[in-house]
Amino acid sequence: MTTVADPEQWREQAKQAVERFVGRFDESYRLLLYHAALPLVLTPELVNYLRNEFLRSEQVPWVAEVDLLLSDLCSQVGYELYAMDTHVRAYLLEEMEKHPRCGEQRMQKVAQVLISYVSYLSRLNPGRRQQEIEAQRWAAMVYLGGEQCKEAAREIAKRLLETSRGTGSENLTESGIRAELARLARITEELSAQLQQEPALLEYARLMQRILRTPETVSQAELNRSYRIGDEELTIPDRLLPEGLRLRAMSSSRQTVAGLEGLPPVQTFEFEVATITISDGAETSLSINLQPFEFEVALIEVNESAQINTSSFPEIVDEMIFTKTGQHLNKFEQLILQGTLANQTYEKISESTKYSARHLRNVALKLWEVLSQVLGEKVDKRNLQNVLKRWAARRHLTIHRHRQQAQEFIEDLGNGVQLEMVAIPSGSFVMGSPEDEPRRNESESPQHTVTIQSFFLGKYPVTQAQWQAVASLPQVNHELDANPSRFKGENRPVERVSWYDGMEFCGRLSQYTGKPYRLPSEAEWEYACRAGTTTPFHFGETITSELANYNADYTYGAGVKGVYRKETTPVGSFGVANAFGLYDMHGNVWEWCADHSHSDYEGAPTDGSAWLDATDNDYRVLQGGSWGFNPGSCRSASRDFYVRAERGNIRNNVGFRVVCAFGRTQ
Incomplete structure (x- = not known):
């Protein structure tokens, strides 16, 4: 709307x-x-x-x-x-x-x-979804009115102040601070009807939104104002102001003291403002309209102390049932649960009641049905203990979520289909895996430092809708099958595509847009996947099927078994990205890179370029793992090779994402 x-x-x-x-x-x-x-x-x-x-x-x-x-x-x-x-x-x-x-x-x-x-x-x-829980609590408090509403306003003001100063409990990057401020301002605006008695908070939140979105509309008077909520005085730190707005603030500050005795008169000066235009080296410049976007980043913390005693299962199950149905377990359901956990038969359980074993079986059927919904897997009397133990094992993994901000441009492919390209900053990283990383392969050695130029990378693997849009464009080198995938769905990643298919896609897209599209080098891919991390996954030391699509019948490190979906999932469906704003970097589909295959990194380039052989080499690099791979093969450093050509040999777990880079063609 x-x-x-x-x-x-x-x-x-x-x-x-x-x-x-x-x-x-x-x-x-x-x-x-x-x-x-x-x-x-x-x-x-x-x-x-x-x-x-x-x-x-x-x-x-x-x-x-x-x-x-x-x-x-x-x-x-x-x-x-x-x-x-x-x-x-x-x-x-x-x-x-x-x-x-x-x-x-x-x-x-x-x-x-x-x-x-x-x-x-x-x-x-x-620790899980604490931002969501915090926002829900504030919403409830303002609807209760009175002192509860005032307390919510004070808490929001305190969070705004701590975040703007960078003194909050979260260790946020500059973009993370801006994203968190945008979230807090948006929550305040959502609750504005109930916060009418807190005009200073509403004005500050709206000013913050304008500073983050349209700073050119902000006046100096607004920046100089004091916004007091309870004991908190909210101001706008200089670090949040764009350079032009900061200069205006400094100029205003000088003019304020210009008339004081003993100070020299204020002088004016002229200066130029430069606009950077990206050029691909050809005669025409390329227009890139960058825009910010917010995303959620998830990090997994392994907490070995968060083990749940099996004796507390009855109480925990009762709470879970109440959350799902609004009703606590009745006495018969409690007896069935306690008896099942004690390995008792229905006949044995019935001895402590006046009801028959047959009646208890009928009551238990409904109980197992509700528990199956709550726990996310089928529950019956025989497997209840194992299911609860698996559930308890997952509790020692805490998923911390926070919001960040990055920049992207959007390529219009026609008919409502868009391709989102995320700006990846330049930098250096250590490529490959350390010798003590579990499930590593010798092909990931030796570790070496690589310097990467900035580029744009697809926010998601190429989808079937995007593939079909580009496949309909004029041919560059060879034909494309418009519908090659086994697992159908417009928003699922395209799969069963060869390396040559990926190259043809890039060629057609480049011809259509006038921008240089290509496959990423394996150095660019790993750098983008890690997004500043050095752990096996950008999530941390392990991975969970709550955050990615892989074969969760297997575990990695301190991880636990989860859901093995046995097919691709719509891109971005887990709702979490890495710190650069990229989704589905671990699992879902294996992704083609530009490089020829090499048995290890001896002699590999250190400038981020693709490693290409002068001799004929039919194998190219694939990274990221897929829906069918065990978690060890979905690590940031994991690499493998596959024949690049024949369609009949391409598996239903192979896809790709694209790079748009200026100044480098391979």
Whole structure:
């Protein structure tokens, strides 16, 4: 939905969108919309929790949860994370307050339940999605009003201050600081209707958004103002200001003291502003419109002390069931659970009740069904202990998430298909793997320092929609199969493509856009994958199937077994990127590089260029692993070789992503 200047216009658009949604399904869906509008971020689990907690007597079908999250009222912002359109959300909350079966009292009840819910999530898995939990708690507090609302405003102000000064608990890069400030400002704006008693916070958040997006619209008076919220005084640090705005601030500061006795008069001076134009060395310059984008980065922490005692399983299962259904285990379900964990038969369990073993079996069927949904794999009496032990093993991995910002340009391929190209900064890194890295191969030796020039790399592996768009362009060297993939889907990566197919794709794309597209060198690929890390994965020392698509029947390091999907997944579907803003660098599809195969790195280039042989060599480098590979083969340093030509020999795990580079052609 597009934001328009007139609030009445966007309110009417939001109303129409809601009415279309309700009209398509059932009037009962409207009540689910009201309750789902209060949280800032939605998950399938949270929507289910709200429906069970508040709407069990309203005949809202369970499928309404899915219909809502997949509708155009919501957009996916991460793995199993959804955000409702801002204007739709504001309209629904306004209507909820007036609704006879809801009103302000119901909104406060939802807020109180939401606070309890996020508190439970925080205890269940400390460190996971803490930003989401924090935002949910603030949203609930402002709806409770009074002192709770004031406390939320003070907490937001404190986080803004700490982040802008770079003194927060997270060790953020400069781009990470800007992304976090943008997130905090966006949350404040989302809660603006409830924060009307905190005008200074709203003004500061809106000023911060303009500094980050449109600094040219910011006045000196706004920068000089003091924004006080409780005991916190918010100012704009110079580090956040673009150079032009910083010069204006310095000039204003000088003019302020110019009239003081003893100081020399202020003098004016002229200066030039330079604009950098990227040229490919040809006669014409290339126009690149860079724009910032935000993304979530995930880092895995291994916490050996977070082991769960199996004696606490009954209590943990009860909490999980309550979260899913809104109801605690009844006494019969508790007996079944305790008896199963003690390896008792239904007959043995029935001895402590007046009910038969047959009756307990029927009760247990429903219990196993709900537990299967909660734990994400099939549960029955025979495997309950093993499933719970696997679940407990995963708890010692804490996934820390934070938001960062990078720059990209977008290539329009026609018919709504776009290719996003991320700016990769220049730098140096140590290529290859250390001798003590588990599952390494001698082909990753010797480690050597490589200096990389800046370039642009595809945010995702090339998708089937992008492949089909480029395959329809005029041929450069040879024909392309428009639909080669085994696992079909516009947003899935293209696979079953040869090295020559990838080169032809780059040739057609270069001819169409006038920009130099090619396959990455293996040095560029590893540098981009690592994004400043030196660990086996850009996630850290291990990997999990919650963050990537690989054969999770196998583990790496302190990792645990997970979901083996046995097929490709839509690009970016895990919602996490590396620190450069690149997705799916580990697993999903194996990615072609430009280089010829070499048994090790003896004699390898150190300038980031592709390592090409003068003699004929039919094998080229592949990196990143795939959906079918064990995790060791998906490491940042992992490399392998494959014949580059024959289509009949190309497997359904081979794809690629493209480079756009200026000043280098290979």
